[in-house]
Amino acid sequence: MDAEHVEELLPGHAAGTLTRGEDEHVAAHLTGCGRCRAQAAQWRAIAAGTAALATAVGDPSQDLLARVLARLPAADADRAGAVTCSLPTAQAARTRPSGPPAASARARPTVGPVPVPVPVRPGRPRSVTPAGSASPRGLWQLVVRQVPLVGSGLWLAAPLVLAAGTGTALAAILSGEPGASALAALVLSLCAPAVAAVGVALVYGPETDPGLELALSTPTPPRLVLLARLALVVGYDLGLALLANALVAAVDPTLSFWPLVSLWLGPMAVLSAGSLLLSLVAGPTAAIAVALTVWSIQLLAFGPARDAGVVRALADIWELALTGPGAGLAAAGLAAAALWLAPRREPA
Amino acid sequence: MMTTMAGPGGDTRPATGEDDRLLARVAGGDRAALTALYERHHRPLFGYLATLLGDRSAAEEALQDTMLAVWNGAGRFEGRSRVSTWLFGIARRQALTRLRRRRPEAVDDGWLAAVADPRPGPEEQAVAHLEGERVAAAVARLSPVHREVLVLAFWQGLTQPELVEVLGVPVGTVKSRLSNARKALLRIMAEVG
Numbered sequence: 001m002d003a004e005h006v007e008e009l010l011p012g013h014a015a016g017t018l019t020r021g022e023d024e025h026v027a028a029h030l031t032g033c034g035r036c037r038a039q040a041a042q043w044r045a046i047a048a049g050t051a052a053l054a055t056a057v058g059d060p061s062q063d064l065l066a067r068v069l070a071r072l073p074a075a076d077a078d079r080a081g082a083v084t085c086s087l088p089t090a091q092a093a094r095t096r097p098s099g100p101p102a103a104s105a106r107a108r109p110t111v112g113p114v115p116v117p118v119p120v121r122p123g124r125p126r127s128v129t130p131a132g133s134a135s136p137r138g139l140w141q142l143v144v145r146q147v148p149l150v151g152s153g154l155w156l157a158a159p160l161v162l163a164a165g166t167g168t169a170l171a172a173i174l175s176g177e178p179g180a181s182a183l184a185a186l187v188l189s190l191c192a193p194a195v196a197a198v199g200v201a202l203v204y205g206p207e208t209d210p211g212l213e214l215a216l217s218t219p220t221p222p223r224l225v226l227l228a229r230l231a232l233v234v235g236y237d238l239g240l241a242l243l244a245n246a247l248v249a250a251v252d253p254t255l256s257f258w259p260l261v262s263l264w265l266g267p268m269a270v271l272s273a274g275s276l277l278l279s280l281v282a283g284p285t286a287a288i289a290v291a292l293t294v295w296s297i298q299l300l301a302f303g304p305a306r307d308a309g310v311v312r313a314l315a316d317i318w319e320l321a322l323t324g325p326g327a328g329l330a331a332a333g334l335a336a337a338a339l340w341l342a343p344r345r346e347p348a
Numbered sequence: 349m350m351t352t353m354a355g356p357g358g359d360t361r362p363a364t365g366e367d368d369r370l371l372a373r374v375a376g377g378d379r380a381a382l383t384a385l386y387e388r389h390h391r392p393l394f395g396y397l398a399t400l401l402g403d404r405s406a407a408e409e410a411l412q413d414t415m416l417a418v419w420n421g422a423g424r425f426e427g428r429s430r431v432s433t434w435l436f437g438i439a440r441r442q443a444l445t446r447l448r449r450r451r452p453e454a455v456d457d458g459w460l461a462a463v464a465d466p467r468p469g470p471e472e473q474a475v476a477h478l479e480g481e482r483v484a485a486a487v488a489r490l491s492p493v494h495r496e497v498l499v500l501a502f503w504q505g506l507t508q509p510e511l512v513e514v515l516g517v518p519v520g521t522v523k524s525r526l527s528n529a530r531k532a533l534l535r536i537m538a539e540v541g
Contacts, residue, residue, distance in 0.1 A: 011526045017507045046533060047502040049483025054395035054503040056484070065386050068415040069379060274401050280518070341518075 005029070005036050014043035067207050093138030142228045154202055158195045158237050165191030166244040173252045181254045183261055188248055192241035192264040196293050197271035201279045201287035203229045223342045230335075234272060241268065267318075271295055273334035280341045294318075367431035375422035382419055389432060392504055393439050399499045400443045400492050410442040417442065429513055434502065436514045447492060486536045494529035501526060 006029045012018040013026045026099035030037045169184035203226070241264060250256040271291050297318050300311045321330055367388065373381030393414060397406035417438045425434055487498060500506045500514060511522045 007527075008523050011501055011530075012508060014504050015502050017501075017505055037408055042530065042534075045483050046487070046498065046530060048489050049481070049485075050483065050498040050502040053484040053487045054399050054499050057395045057398040057404075057407075059391060060394045060404075064408055064411060065383060065390070065415075068386070068412050069383070071412070071416060072379060072419060073349075 004035065007036065007039060010040050010043045013040060013280070014047040021198050065301050121239065139224075139228070141231050142224065146225070146229045154199050154233065155236070158199055159240055161195050162191055162240050162244050166247055169248050170251055171292075173248070180253050183251060184248050184258055185255060188241075188244060188260065188264040189267070190295075190298070192237070192244070193267040193271045194292065196234060196237040196240070196268045197232045197275040197291035197295065200230065200272040201275040201284045201291060203233050203276060203279070223339055226339065226342045230276065237272075238268070262323070265321040266331075268296075269329050269331035270322045270334065273331040273338065275332050277338040278343070280338055370410075371418075371422050371425055371431050372471065374419060375425070382415065385418065386415055389435055392432070393435060395503060396436065396496075396499050397439055397443055398438075399488075399503075400496045401446060402488075402495075403493065406446050407443075408447060410439065412458055413442045414439045430510070432504075432511045433506070433513055436504070436506070437516075440496075440514060461522075482537070483533070486533050486540065489536050490529060492534055493525065497522070497525045498529050 006013075009018060009022055010024050010104050018026065026036075026040075051297055158277050165187045170179040171189045172183045172187070242261070245260050245264075246257060249255050249260055271294065274294070275287045275291040280289055292319060297314045300306065301315050303311075320326060367385070370381045370385045370388075374385060390411065394407055396412075397410045401407050401410065401485065414435070418435065421438070421473055432472050462486070489497060490498070497511065500511055506514060508519060508522060512519050515522060515525075517525070
């Protein structure tokens with residue numbers, strides 16, 4: 001979008017919800033910009049049409065308040081009792097539409113099919129307190145219920161990539177050629193961080209993941225949902241990488257388990273944390289692109305330009321930031337920033 | 349025949365101080381306060397729910413459950429947002445519970461973003477002159493997620509931070525959702541002719 005235009009402010013301008021300064025800025029811009037003026041007129045028409053639709057809905061049944069009040073004694077009893085835990089269920093969030101709504105040109109709110117009557121349980125609004133899910137059992141349930149919510153592609157892609165990497169590494173070792181161990185270690189150190197960074201980028205994506213948005217709309221604190229998914233995906237990728245690591249170390253007697261782990265653990269942590277932060281700020285696609293770009297820096301050391309000064313400098317930065325003790329700090333800082341950015345919600 | 353509101357939003361928003369007092373009384377178990385809170389907010393809440401759910405009876409059930417959740421959860425209101433914003437957040441959860449059971453058409457914002465060209469085309473220029481009723485009919489045909497953001501922004505007059513809070517998505521998503529709602533609306537109107 002052209003920065004000179006005020007398109008993003010036009011809905012607020014039509015709704016009358018801008019600050020005075022913003023409103024004046026928009027008004028001044030509109031006097032000289034036909035394009036924004038045309039769009040502003042559209043927004044005014046949309047505002048009027050939306051208000052007309054919502055107004056046409058009318059009032060609810062007159063006895064609705066009485067029905068609410070009639071349910072209060074039971075609700076009051078609930079209030080004193082234990083609060084039930086209603087974490088998002090995979091089945092609910094994954095349910096797909098049974099068909100398109102019955103489109104209606106009439107400006108009445110009967111745009112969808114008549115829903116299946118919802119059984120009304122007396123006085124039991126589904127609610128959960130953060131304390132309800134903060135128990136070890138509640139947290140475990142939360143993590144487990146994220147499993148089907150995370151895209152199935154993610155569960156399949158990680159083992160496939162790591163299996164391919166491990167296979168390549170093992171083939172190199174078994175070939176017995178000089179430098180085979182170094183190549184095996186390199187392949188592993190390339191695969192593990194990339195798999196984790198891509199997986200984590202897809203942890204948060206309300207635009208592409210209706211399941212998550214529904215999960216975030218539950219009373220479970222959004223940060224907790226995000227953390228549960230993060231723990232699940234990182235734990236999964238970490239477990240797979242450790243398994244691959246163990247296999248390679250077992251087959252090659254010159255490679256030890258922990259030194260091998262140290263090659264990929266730092267980059268995995270930093271790239272994953274950075275990827276999560278970027279996915280929150282700029283979306284999953286940008287996060288994956290940036291993470292893989294940073295990840296690919298290490299490949300330059302094997303390319304034709306490996307002796308160039310800039311490549312060496314980049315390799316040094318990579319070493320400094322993504323391996324060793326600095327990596328832990330960098331990953332923790334990036335992850336903390338990501339959690340701070342996670343959507344907040346008023347508990348109800 | 350529908351009427352078009354001259355000033356969307358503003359006149360449906362009661363003063364906040366009284367809401368805070370009423371909610372505090374509700375937290376103490378005062379039924380009269382719940383009744384008063386209902387009287388002050390049931391129209392905007394019902395309009396929102398019915399527009400989002402596209403169904404009156406489902407909206408009434410959602411409104412009932414919303415008021416019961418208010419009764420049970422009033423003590424947890426911390427005053428960090430307006431009472432009305434908090435109410436819409438609760439109502440939204442009730443609506444989504446119902447939408448989950450009959451999952452609405454999946455909306456692909458990415459696809460929608462590509463639907464309309466950003467330059468005003470002939471149909472975009474035409475929409476500016478359309479009457480409210482025709483636009484309203486098109487709004488009714490939008491996906492729930494787009495109807496919702498339009499109703500909250502234009503009927504309820506929620507500010508951008510309030511939309512972020514009620515919808516629980518980043519500000520960039522609020523902006524793109526509004527923009528995509530407009531594009532989807534233009535598409536529907538172009539199809540209808």
